[in-house]
Ligand SMILES: NC(=O)C1=CN([C@@H]2O[C@H](COP(=O)(O)OP(=O)(O)OC[C@H]3O[C@@H](n4cnc5c(N)ncnc54)[C@H](O)[C@@H]3O)[C@@H](O)[C@H]2O)C=CC1
């Protein structure tokens with residue numbers, strides 16, 4: 001027999017209460033058994049990961065993929081909307097991570113306490129005709145608030161910042177942490193992995209290779225000309241015609257816009273971004289575990305150029321970014337690109353710094 005509406009609502013409320021650890025009520029589960037009475041002892045080994053913005057276009061597939069990661073023992077899903085549903089859904093996956101949902105600002109601190117890694121895809125995405133910088137006015141405040149929570153509740157966590165404009169939101173995060181006295185440049189990483197994922201894909205397509213075997217360093221930042229693929233350093237070693245270089249550079253720099261236009265107002269890259277974020281988060285977790293030789297590109301506090309932040313290859317380890325690789329030998333085409341990238345990046349960085357110190 002179908003349950004009536006009030007029965008359904010009561011069941012939903014009961015399940016939501018069980019999924020929400022901040023609710024200490026003595027409610028009994030749908031089958032008369034309380035969660036705390038179950039024999040499972042989740043969360044004993046592995047890392048604790050929080051996703052802030054977990055109910056969004058990136059957040060949901062990211063949460064699903066992180067639930068599949070065997071290095072994750074506890075997964076906290078925080079958003080200002082819809083986390084009870086996303087949490088209920090994902091918590092039914094038969095993988096080890098214990099999933100808990102947190103809804104609204106008043107549960108932010110609870111979501112963050114004890115986390116080893118915090119991934120932030122919170123904020124608004126672009127629509128056709130917008131630049132990433134057009135998102136600054138809304139996303140800067142969101143990132144600032146979330147980072148204040150991190151400084152207070154898990155100052156030692158590694159932070160993977162996805163929210164755009166990354167070129168400015170990472171400096172915002174750094175300033176928030178500096179003000180709180182918790183800034184550790186090794187632990188704050190702006191996510192540029194999608195640029196690498198795209199570069200690998202497009203280069204493999206041009207060369208007729210398997211994308212997984214291609215490794216393209218992408219340096220600079222994460223917007224337009226600040227995205228600088230180093231095609232002279234592609235592995236396996238290869239050469240390109242000038243036409244191929246123009247095509248690839250343009251496609252990699254404008255990959256985000258390609259998706260924004262194809263989605264025609266329904267947002268920006270979400271699925272490929274979730275894939276890239278999980279690839280990067282997994283690298284961070286393997287680094288935290290002590291695995292050797294993990295190198296990925298990320299936008300970090302850096303001395304490889306005169307700018308305070310720059311994306312380049314970094315080696316990840318137990319304390320986060322353990323080494324920042326130099327840019328290596330650039331050809332003339334890349335040197336020109338680097339100058340353009342630095343000019344735009346300097347402005348975006350200053351904008352982020354001023355936002356916090358205004
Ligand atoms: N770094 C990169 O390579 C990429 C970055 N992005 C950026 O990621 C961000 C998110 O994109 P989508 O997931 O597509 O957007 P979305 O709008 O689908 O999801 C964003 C989520 O953030 C939540 N949110 C808003 N304010 C919040 C707050 N104060 N605290 C916690 N959560 C909050 C919303 O409720 C929503 O669920 C955008 O800024 C987008 O530009 C997108 C693709 C690639």
Ligand SMILES: O=C([O-])CC(=O)C(=O)O
Nearest residue numbers: 126194255256257268269
């Ligand atoms: O283009 C956007 O707005 C989203 C993004 O950062 C990307 O897809 O690279």
